[in-house]
Amino acid sequence: MHPVSEHRPRQDEERELLAAVVDHVGPLMVLEPDGKIVRFNRAAERLTGREAAEAVGRNLFESGLIPAEQLAEVHRAFTVTKAERRQERALTWYETPDGRRLIGWRGTAIAGEDGHVHHVVVEGLDLTEAHEARVEAENRAAELEGANEELTQFASIVSHDLREPLRVVSGVAELFESRYAGDLDESAERLLAALTRSTERMSALLDGLLAYSRVGRIEEWRAIDVGELLSEVLEGLGEQVAESGGQVLAADLPTVHGDWVQLAQLFQNLIANALKFRGEPAPRIEIRARSEGEHWHFEIADNGIGIDPRNRERVFEMFQRLHTRDAYPGTGVGLAIVKKIVERHGGRIWVEPGAERGTVFHFTVADGAGAP
Structure with a gap:
């Protein structure tokens, strides 16, 4: 004779396998159409600090599992999920032994052979790291924006402050050339021309620096x-x-x-x-x-x-x-x-x-x- 276990119906084996899988994924709840909890897996227990025995049989919206300020939002998402058979999402923060965690809940309507919704499966995905990365990116972007603004202001100030002595040098060179042109030898004329070219180049460089700094964010x-x-x-x-x-x-x-x-x-x-x-x-x-x-x-x-x-x-x-x-x-x-x-x-x-x-x-x- 074969052991009794070998004759267990295949359906029982599949049910056990499904139960094992459910207990090893992320937070998960199964609700009836009226919101009553019929399944509350181990990850949901760890996240909420509630035992499954406390949650199963209670209505989700009266269980205290949802912060009061989010009740209306979650109830709306639950209603839309049942009525329109589309996945709705809601975000909730939880205090856990590992610190605050941001959980994204996603509801999926499960219809029976009669076409009616028999259950809504609510899965939780830990979005804490993604949220922290987004906040960090936003902070970095804000810092860069501030740095770019400071660079633009710095370039404008430097450009303005350096142009004044350049104008003085250029003006003196022109005045010197106009007054003493006939008295300058060839060497002096070359030096004066070099001085003029240098001030023109410096002015052009300042224009370039200012133009580069102004290529900031797209307006x-x-x-x-x-x-x-x-x-x-x-x-x-x-x-x-x-x-x-x-x-x-x-x-x-x-x-x-x-x-x-x-x-x-x-x-x-x-x-x-x-x-x-x-x-x-x-x-x-x-x-x-x-x-x-x-x-x-x-x-x-x-x-x-x-x-x-x-x-x-x-x-x-x-x-x-x-x-x-x-x-x-x-x-x-x-x-x-x-x-x-x-x-x-x-x-x-x-x-x-x-x-x-x-x-x-x-x-x-x-x-x-x-x-x-």
């Missing part, structure tokens, strides 16, 4: 037709394009979300860069874009002098110059501003050599209607 987030934006940028660069004999080609540019002023500056800096660092042929700049999941990938390709692959990261650093001022004037701030704008729009930027010559700047912009 006006909206849908932007990049084709329309590009037309505005090219209108502003019309004289430079005409002088270089260049052409800028673009087609089928998308609509993205972002800050118009910042994105206009982004395209202006990259196009102006391509016009400046040109070779013997007239500049030819091609602008392309393609969708890549959650981002738009833009390419701005030129036929200019190119960038040494060893400097692909360095070009985006503040005040970095790869050429002498005499060959290509500038402050070395433009691409640093471009990188900051791209990052503010949830993207990244990098540079690669062109297929035959020149440079291709790649950058991505988050494809979404909300700020990053």
